[in-house]
Amino acid sequence: xxxxxxxxxxxxxxxxxxxxxxxxxxxxxxxxxxxxxxxxxxxxxxxxxxxxxxxxxxxxxxxxxxxxxxxxxxxxxxxxxxxxxxxxxxxxxxxxxxxxxxxxxxxxxxxxxxxxxxxxxxxxxxxxxxxxxxxxxxxxxxxxxxxxxxxxxxxxxxxxxxxxxxxxxxxxxxxxxxxxxxxxxxxxxxxxxxxxxxxxxxxxxxxxxxxxxxxxxxxxxxxxxxxxxxxxxxxxxxxxxxxxxxxxxxxxxxxxxxxxxxxxxxxxxxxxxxxxxxxxx
Amino acid sequence: xxxxxxxxxxxxxxxxxxxxxxxxxxxxxxxxxxxxxxxxxxxxxxxxxxxxxxxxxxxxxxxxxxxxxxxxxxxxxxxxxxxxxxxxxxxxxxxxxxxxxxxxxxxxxxxxxxxxxxxxxxxxxxxxxxxxxxxxxxxxxxxxxxxxxxxxxxxxxxxxxxxxxxxxxxxxxxxxxxxxxxxxxxxxxxxxxxxxxxxxxxxxxxxxxxxxxxxxxxxxxxxxxxxxxxxxxxxxxxxxxxxxxxxxxxxxxxxxxxxxxxxxxxxxxxxxxxxxxxxxxxxxxxxxxxxxxxxxxxxxxxxxxxxxxxxxxxxxxxxxxxxxxxxxxxxxxxxxxxxxxxxxxxxxxxxxxxxxxxxxxxxxxxxxxxxxxxxxxxxxxxxxxxxxxxxxxxxxxxxxxxxxxxxxxxxxxxxxxxxxxxxxxxxxxxxxxxxxxxxxxxxxxxxxxxxxxxxxxxxxxxxxxxxxxxxxxxxxxxxxxxxxxxxxxxxxxxxxxxxxxxxxxxxxxxxxxxxxxxxxxxxxxxxxxxxxxxxxxxxxxxxxxxxxxxxxxxxxxxxxxxxxxxxxxxxxxxxxxxxxxxxxxxxxxxxxxxxxxxxxxxxxxxxxxxxxxxxxxxxxxxxxxxxxxxxxxxxxxxxxxxxxxxxxxxxxxxxxxxxxxxxxxxxxxxxxxxxxxxxxxxxxxxxxxxxxxxxxxxxx
Numbered sequence: 001x002x003x004x005x006x007x008x009x010x011x012x013x014x015x016x017x018x019x020x021x022x023x024x025x026x027x028x029x030x031x032x033x034x035x036x037x038x039x040x041x042x043x044x045x046x047x048x049x050x051x052x053x054x055x056x057x058x059x060x061x062x063x064x065x066x067x068x069x070x071x072x073x074x075x076x077x078x079x080x081x082x083x084x085x086x087x088x089x090x091x092x093x094x095x096x097x098x099x100x101x102x103x104x105x106x107x108x109x110x111x112x113x114x115x116x117x118x119x120x121x122x123x124x125x126x127x128x129x130x131x132x133x134x135x136x137x138x139x140x141x142x143x144x145x146x147x148x149x150x151x152x153x154x155x156x157x158x159x160x161x162x163x164x165x166x167x168x169x170x171x172x173x174x175x176x177x178x179x180x181x182x183x184x185x186x187x188x189x190x191x192x193x194x195x196x197x198x199x200x201x202x203x204x205x206x207x208x209x210x211x212x213x214x215x216x217x218x219x220x221x222x223x224x225x226x227x228x229x230x231x232x233x234x235x236x237x238x239x240x241x242x243x244x245x246x247x248x249x250x251x252x253x254x255x256x257x258x259x260x261x262x263x264x265x266x267x268x269x270x271x272x273x274x275x276x277x278x279x280x281x
Numbered sequence: 282x283x284x285x286x287x288x289x290x291x292x293x294x295x296x297x298x299x300x301x302x303x304x305x306x307x308x309x310x311x312x313x314x315x316x317x318x319x320x321x322x323x324x325x326x327x328x329x330x331x332x333x334x335x336x337x338x339x340x341x342x343x344x345x346x347x348x349x350x351x352x353x354x355x356x357x358x359x360x361x362x363x364x365x366x367x368x369x370x371x372x373x374x375x376x377x378x379x380x381x382x383x384x385x386x387x388x389x390x391x392x393x394x395x396x397x398x399x400x401x402x403x404x405x406x407x408x409x410x411x412x413x414x415x416x417x418x419x420x421x422x423x424x425x426x427x428x429x430x431x432x433x434x435x436x437x438x439x440x441x442x443x444x445x446x447x448x449x450x451x452x453x454x455x456x457x458x459x460x461x462x463x464x465x466x467x468x469x470x471x472x473x474x475x476x477x478x479x480x481x482x483x484x485x486x487x488x489x490x491x492x493x494x495x496x497x498x499x500x501x502x503x504x505x506x507x508x509x510x511x512x513x514x515x516x517x518x519x520x521x522x523x524x525x526x527x528x529x530x531x532x533x534x535x536x537x538x539x540x541x542x543x544x545x546x547x548x549x550x551x552x553x554x555x556x557x558x559x560x561x562x563x564x565x566x567x568x569x570x571x572x573x574x575x576x577x578x579x580x581x582x583x584x585x586x587x588x589x590x591x592x593x594x595x596x597x598x599x600x601x602x603x604x605x606x607x608x609x610x611x612x613x614x615x616x617x618x619x620x621x622x623x624x625x626x627x628x629x630x631x632x633x634x635x636x637x638x639x640x641x642x643x644x645x646x647x648x649x650x651x652x653x654x655x656x657x658x659x660x661x662x663x664x665x666x667x668x669x670x671x672x673x674x675x676x677x678x679x680x681x682x683x684x685x686x687x688x689x690x691x692x693x694x695x696x697x698x699x700x701x702x703x704x705x706x707x708x709x710x711x712x713x714x715x716x717x718x719x720x721x722x723x724x725x726x727x728x729x730x731x732x733x734x735x736x737x738x739x740x741x742x743x744x745x746x747x748x749x750x751x752x753x754x755x756x757x758x759x760x761x762x763x764x765x766x767x768x769x770x771x772x773x774x775x776x777x778x779x780x781x782x783x784x785x786x787x788x789x790x791x792x793x794x795x796x797x798x799x800x801x802x803x804x805x806x807x808x809x810x811x812x813x814x815x816x817x818x819x820x821x822x823x824x825x826x827x828x829x830x831x832x833x834x835x836x837x838x839x840x841x842x843x844x845x846x847x848x849x850x851x852x853x854x855x856x857x858x859x860x861x862x863x864x865x866x867x868x869x870x871x872x873x874x875x876x877x878x879x880x881x882x883x884x885x886x887x888x889x890x891x892x893x894x895x896x897x898x899x900x901x902x903x904x905x906x907x908x909x910x911x912x913x914x915x916x917x918x919x920x921x922x923x924x925x926x927x928x929x930x931x932x933x934x935x936x937x938x939x940x941x942x943x944x945x946x947x948x949x950x951x952x953x954x955x956x957x958x959x960x961x962x963x964x965x966x967x968x969x970x971x972x973x974x975x976x977x978x979x980x981x
Contacts, residue, residue, distance in 0.1 A: 074899070095903055102901025113896050117563040125554060130902045135551035174900075 015083075016181050016213045017048040017071070022080035024066050024236075040066040042236045043080070048182075048215060053208040055227035056217045057256070059263060063236040065186075068217045072105065072184050073097055085181040102130050106175030106212075108185040112167040114159045120170045121146075121155040127174045145173040148210065149203050165196025169203055176212055183207070185216040189223045201226040221260055225253035234263055283384060287391035294368075299970055300884060301360040302400045304877040305449070307963065308353045309404025311873070313445040314411035315342050315866045317438035321416050324434040328847070334855035341863060346448075349870050354452050356877050361393065361456045363881045365463055367888055376469050386461040393460065397453040404449075405442065412436055419858075490540020493533050500530030505932045527929060528581065535576040538921060539565040557902060557910040564893075564910075565917055568886065575882060576922050579875040583926035586868040586875075586960070588933045593864025594953040595934075597857035603785050604853065606744065606778045609727035611813040612822050612845040613780035614650065616838070618804045621711040627678045627803050634835030646671050646809035646838065650829065653837035659828035665818040669811045670723040672779055674713040674790060675802040677765055682712045684789070691760040698750040713790040713805065714764060715742075720779070720792045723810050729777055732792060739764065739793040740773035744785035749776050752789065764791060765799030780808045781844050783853040806841075819845050865956055872960045875922070876967035880974075883915050887975035894979040911975050919968045 022044040027037035041063045048054050058064040069075035071082060073089055081088050085104055092100050106127075107113075114123045124142045133141070146152045149169040154162055162170070168188055175183050185204065189197035205226050208214050216227065224230050226249065232239040242259055244252045291298060319339035322332060365372075375385050416436045504526035511519040543562045546553045553559055616639070619629040632639070642649035647669050654662040676682070685708035688694055695707060720742070721731045732740055739762070741752045756774045763769075771791070778785050813819040826843035887894075897907055 072899070098898075098901050098903040100901070101899065105901070107899055113899075115560065115563070115893055115896065117567040118559065122559050122563070126557075126560065127900055129554050129556055129559060130897070130900055130906065132556065135554040138554050 014050045015047050016050050016052075016085060017215065018081075018083040019047065019067075019071075020045050020081045020083075022067070022070065022082065023078050024063070024070065024075070025078045039236050041070070041077070044233070044236075044238055045080075046231055046238065046241075048213060050213055051208070051211060052229060053205065053214045053227045054216070055224040055230040056215065056233060057219060057221075057224055057230055057260065058233035058239070060219070062233045064217050064233050067233065068184060068186055068215075071182075071215065072107065073101060102127070103178065104181045106178060106180040106183040108168065108171050108175045108183065108188045110187040110190040112159070112164075112171040114167055114170060114174075116159045119156055119158055120151065120162065120166075123159070123170055124155075124173045124177050127178050131178060141177055142173075145177040148176075148207060149173045163196065164192050165199055168192060168196070168200050172200070172203060172207065176207055181213065183212050183214045185214060187218055187220075188216065189218070189220060197223065221253060221256045224256050225249050230256060230259075232259060232263060239263055283387050284391055287388050288395060290388070291392055291395050298364065298396050299974055300877065300880045300967075301357075301364060302396055302403075303967070303970060304356055304360055304873065305397065305400035306404040306407065307873050308356065308870070309401055309445060309449055310408035310411050311866070311869050312346065312349065312353070312448065313405055313408030313441050314415055315862075316346060316444055317408075317412045317436070317441035318342060318415060318419070318862070320412075320436050320438035320441065321419050324416065324436050325420055328851055331851055331855050334851075334859060338859045338862060341859065342866065345863060345867065349866075350448050350452070352870055352874050353449075354455055356874055357452050357456045358459055360877065360881055361460055362463065363885050365389065365460050366885065369467065372464055372467070373469055382465050386464050389460050389464055390457045393453055393457045397449070401446065401449050405445065408445070409437060412438075487540050487544050490537045491544055493537035494541035497530045497533035497537055500526045500533060501928075504530060508932060508936050528577075531580055531925060531929075532573065532577040534925060535573040535580070535921070536569065538573075539569045539917075542566075542917075556906050557897065560897070561910045561913045564890070564914060572882065572918070575878060576918070579878055580922035580926045580929075582871050582875050583922055584929040584933070586871040587926060587930040587957070589864045590868035590956050590960070591930065591934055591953045593861045594956060597854075597861040598953070600783070600853045600857045603744075603778075604783075604849065606776070607783070607785045608781050608846045608849055609729070609778060610781045610810040610846070611819045612811045612826070612843065613782065613808055614646065614811070614826055614843045615780065615806055615808045615841050616646070617806050617841045621676045621678075621805060622683075622709050624709065626681075627676060627805075629803075632839045635837065635839035638836055639839060642838070644673070644804060644807060646807055649838035650809065650826075650840075653829045653832075653834075654825050656834055656836055657828050657832045659825045660821060662825065665813055665822045665825070666811045667814050667818075668726055669809055670719070670726045672715055672719045672723050672808045672810070673804045674715055674806045674808070675798060676711050676713060676805050677799050677802045679799065679801050680764060682714070682762065682764065682791075684708050684710045684712060687712060687755060687760070687762065687789070690762055691755045691758050693751060693754055693758070695748065695751045698754075699747045710788065711805070714798060714802065715779075715790050715792050716795045716798055717792055718795050723779060724777065726810055726812060727777070732773065732775065734772065734792075734794055737768070737770055738772035739769040739791050739797070740775060741771050742775050742777060742779060742787060742790045742792055744776055744778040744787045748788045749774075762791065764793050765797050765802070767793075767797045769793060769797065780810060781846055781849060783844070783849045816847070819847065823848065868956070868960065869963075872963055876919075876964050879918055879922070880967045880971040883918055883971050884974050884978060886914075887911065887978040891979055907979065908976055911979055912972055915968065915972045915975060919964070919971070923964065 022041055023039070024041040025037055025039055044063075044067065056064050056067065066075065070077045070090075071084075073092065077090055080090075082090055084100075087100070089100060114120075115126070118126065121142060124145055125138050128138050128141060142155075143152070146155055149172055151166060151169050151173060154166050154170070157166075159167055159170075172183075172185075172188070175185075188204070189200055192200060201223055204214060204216070208228075216223070218224050228244050230242040232241065240259065242252075242255060319335065322335055327335060372385050372389075375388070376382065413436060416434070504523040507519045507523040507526070511523070539562070543566050546558060546562055553562075617630050618632070618636070618639075619627055621627050630636070638653075639649055642652070651662040654660060684695060688708065717732065717734060724731050734740060741755065743749055743752050752771075752774045756771050760771045761768050762771060769791075779787065779790070811822060813822055823843065823845040826840055829837050830840040830843060894907055894911075897910075898904075
C-alpha cells in the first residue's frame with residue numbers, strides 16, 4: 001500500500017491508521033541545520049488497513065519508539081499528521097485525548113504494566129470501568145477476552161502470582177476488551193522466555209484473526225514473523241516494507257532476517273531482496 | 282556554587298517543601314504565641330491574684346513547651362526524611378558526577394537552612410499576629426481591660442522570640458544532622474536505584490478483615506459502655522479495661538477498615554465496577570500494613586486533643602456560667618458551728634472563746650461582726666456594708682433527716698441523676714433546714730423573687746448540678762417529708778444560690794415556715810450575705826473580714842470563710858483559664874502533628890505511585906477521574922481518624938460532663954466550638970495542601 005503524500009487525499013474507509021509526512025525533531029525549533037537538533041522522524045508516511053497485523057522494525061535509534069509514542073499520543077510530532085479511525089489524533093488535547101486513548105487504543109507494554117494491587121480480572125475490567133461501561137456488560141466481556149487468550153483460570157490471581165507470559169496475555173486481554181480501533185504493542189515479548197513469547201504471539205495472531213488491528217514494535221525477527229506485514233525504519237525514515245502474502249511463517253522469518261541484516265550492514269546500495277519495496281526518504 | 286544549587290533545588294521543588302514549610306511555620310507561630318503570653322501582663326490591667334495566676338501560667342507553659350519541642354523535633358525530622366527519600370536518586374546523580382559526600386551533605390543542610398529560615402521568619406510574623414489574638418482572648422477571659430488607651434495594644438515578647446529562634450535552630454540542627462547521616466551512609470547503588478525498589482505486597486485476607494472490623498466495633502462499643510457506666514471519678518479496673526479496649530478497638534478498626542470497605546463495595550457490583558472505584562479501594566487496601574499503625578496513633582492523639590480542649594474549655598465555661606448565679610452578693614461570710622452525719626449525729630465545732638462570743642451575740646452575725654470590726658479597729662463596718670441578710674442552715678437531731686430519707690420518701694434514687702460523679706456514701710448526708718423568713722430576706726437582698734409557701738408546704742433549694750434534676754422530680758412526685766414533727770409536702774424547687782461562692786455546693790436545703798422549725802434544731806452553718814455600695818467598699822469589707830478572721834482577740838466572731846465577689850472571679854476564672862489555655866496550646870500542636878504526619882504519608886504514597894497513575898492515564902482515564910481517585914484516598918486517610926476520634930471524644934465528654942458537674946453545668950459552647958473550628962481549619966488546610974501536592978506528584 002502506497003502512502004499518500006498529499007494531505008487532501010481522503011482516508012479510505014477500510015484504513016485504520018493513516019500516517020502522513022510525519023516528522024519529529026528534538027532540540028530548538030527553527031534551526032534545522034543546527035547540530036543540536038536531532039531529526040528523529042523525517043517525513044514518514046504509511047497506512048494500516050483494518051484487520052492488519054503490522055510489525056515495525058528497526059535498529060535502536062531508528063526512530064521506531066518515537067513513531068510508536070506519536071501513534072500512542074504520548075508524544076506530539078513536529079510535523080505531519082496521524083489519522084486513526086478517520087480523526088487527526090495530533091490535534092487532540094485534554095478530554096478528547098483521554099477519550100481517544102480509552103476508546104480507540106489498546107496498549108500492550110514490554111513489562112505488562114498491570115496494576116499489582118488488582119487481580120487479573122480487575123485489571124481487564126479496569127479498561128471497561130474507565131469507559132463507564134455498565135457493570136452487567138463487564139463480566140461477559142472480561143470472560144470473553146479471557147477465553148480468547150486462554151487465561152480464564154488465572155482471572156482471580158494477582159500479578160505477583162502469575163508468570164510473565166500470563167501477565168502479558170492479561171495485558172493483551174486488557175488491550176482488546178474495549179474493542180479498540182488499534183492495538184499498539186511495544187516489544188511485548190521483550191521480557192519473555194521463548195516458549196511464553198511464542199504463546200503470546202500465537203494469541204496476538206488469534207486476536208488478529210478475530211478482527212483486531214494490531215501494530216507491534218519489535219526488534220526481534222522471530223516475533224515479527226507472526227505479522228502480515230513489516231515496516232522497516234532506519235535513521236528516522238522508512239527503509240522498506242515486507243509483506244507475508246500467505247507464505248509460510250518460516251519462509252517469512254528468513255526474509256525478515258535478510259532485510260534486518262542488510263539494514264544492519266553498511267549501506268543501502270547493498271540492496272535488500274526484491275520483495276522489499278523501497279521508499280524515498 | 283553549592284548555595285546556588287541548594288537555592289535552585291528549593292525553588293524547583295516548592296511543592297515538596299510545602300508541607301515542611303507549613304508545619305514548621307505553624308509550629309513556630311504557636312510556640313512563639315504561647316511562650317509570649319507572660320508579656321501580656323505588661324499590657325493588661327490585672328488584679329494581684331490574676332498577676333500571680335499569670336505567672337503560674339507562664340511557668341506551666343514553659344514546662345509544657347519542652348514536651349511540645351520534642352513533638353516538633355519528631356515532626357521536622359519526619360518531614361525532612363520524606364524530602365530526602367524523594368530525592369535519593371538526585372543525590373546519587375550528584376555523587377556519580379564526582380561530588381563528594383560532604384558536598385551533598387552541605388547542599389542538603391543549606392536547603393534545610395533556607396527553608397528553615399524562611400519558615401521561621403514567616404512563623405514568627407504569624408506568631409506575633411496570633412499573640413495579639415491571644416491578648417484579646419485573655420482580656421475577655423480575665424475580664425481585664427487593656428491598660429492603654431483605646432483598648433488596643435501591641436504585645437511583643439523579645440524573650441519568647443529569642444527562645445523560639447533558639448529552640449527551632451536546635452531542631453533544624455538535629456534534623457540536618459540526621460539528614461546528613463542518611464545521605465552519608467547511603468550506598469551510591471541504593472541511591473540510584475531508590476525508585477525501582479518495589480514495596481513488598483502483603484495482602485490481608487478479606488473475610489478476616491470483616492471479622493476483625495466487627496470485632497473492633499464490638500471492642501469500641503464495650504469500652505464506651507464501660508466508661509459511661511462507671512465514669513472516671515476514681516481509677517477502677519473498669520476504667521483501665523475501657524482504656525485498653527478503646528486502644529485495641531481503634532488499632533483493629535484501622536487494620537480492618539480498608540478490607541471492610543473493599544468487601545462492602547464489592548458486594549455492590551455496579552458501584553465497584555465503576556470508574557476507578559476498584560483501583561481506589563485496592564490502593565487503600567494495599568497500604569494497610571504500613572498505615573494502620575500511624576492512623577491509629579493519629580486517631581488517638583486527635584481524640585486526646587479534642588477531649589482536652591473541649592474538657593478544658595468546658596470546665597472554664599462551667600465555672601463561668603455558675604458564677605452568674607453564685608455571685609449575687611458583694612460578699613458572703615460563713616461560720617461553721619458544727620457538722621452532722623447519720624452515724625455520729627450532730628458534732629459541735631471546737632470554737633472556744635469565739636463560740637462563746639457568738640453565743641453572747643445571740644448568733645446574730647451582723648451584730649457580732651460589727652462589734653468585732655470595732656474591737657480590732659479595722660474600720661467602720663456600717664460605712665461599707667449597706668445591706669445584709671443572714672441565713673442559718675439548721676439540722677434537727679431528732680428528725681435525723683438525711684438524703685436516704687428523701688430517697689425513701691420519693692422513691693427516687695439520686696445516683697440515677699448524678700451518674701458516676703457522686704460519692705457512694707451520699708445517703709448519710711444531712712438535709713439542711715432553713716427558715717422561710719431568713720431565705721426571703723436574703724432573696725430580696727439579691728433582687729430575686731421571694732418564696733411563698735402554702736399550708737403544709739416546704740421548698741427545696743439546691744444550686745448544684747449534681748442534685749437539681751433529682752429534686753425537681755422529688756417536687757414533681759409531691760413527696761412528703763417530716764420536719765420538726767410536721768409533715769410537709771415538698772412543693773417547690775429553686776436553684777438560687779444562697780451565698781457568693783466559687784463552687785455552688787448546696788446539695789439540698791429545705792426551706793420551711795418558721796414555725797415548723799423545732800426548738801431542738803442546731804445551727805450547722807450561718808451565712809451572712811452583704812451588699813456593698815461600690816467595688817471599693819467591697820474590697821474594704823473583704824479586708825475587714827480578713828482582719829476579724831486573723832485576730833487572736835477572743836472577743837470576736839468566728840469567721841470560717843469570707844468571700845467577696847472579686848475573690849470568686851479571680852480564683853475560679855484565673856485557674857480555669859490556665860486549664861483552658863494549656864488545653865488549647867497542647868491541642869493545637871497535637872492537631873498540627875497529626876495532620877502533618879497524615880500529609881507526609883499521603884504525599885510519599887502519591888510519589889511512590891506516580892507510575893500507576895501514569896498507567897491509568899495511558900489507559901485513557903480522564904484527569905478528573907484520576908483526581909477523584911486521589912481525592913478519595915486522601916479523604917479516607919484524613920476523615921476516618923477524625924470521625925473515630927470525634928466518636929471517642931463524644932463518649933468521653935459524656936463522662937467528663939459528670940466530672941465537670943462538680944464545678945457547674947458543662948457548657949461546651951461558642952469558645953470550644955471556635956477552637957474546634959480553628960483546629961478543623963488547620964486540618965483542612967493540611968488536607969488541601971496534601972491533595973494538591975499529591976495531584977502534582979501523581980502527574981509526574
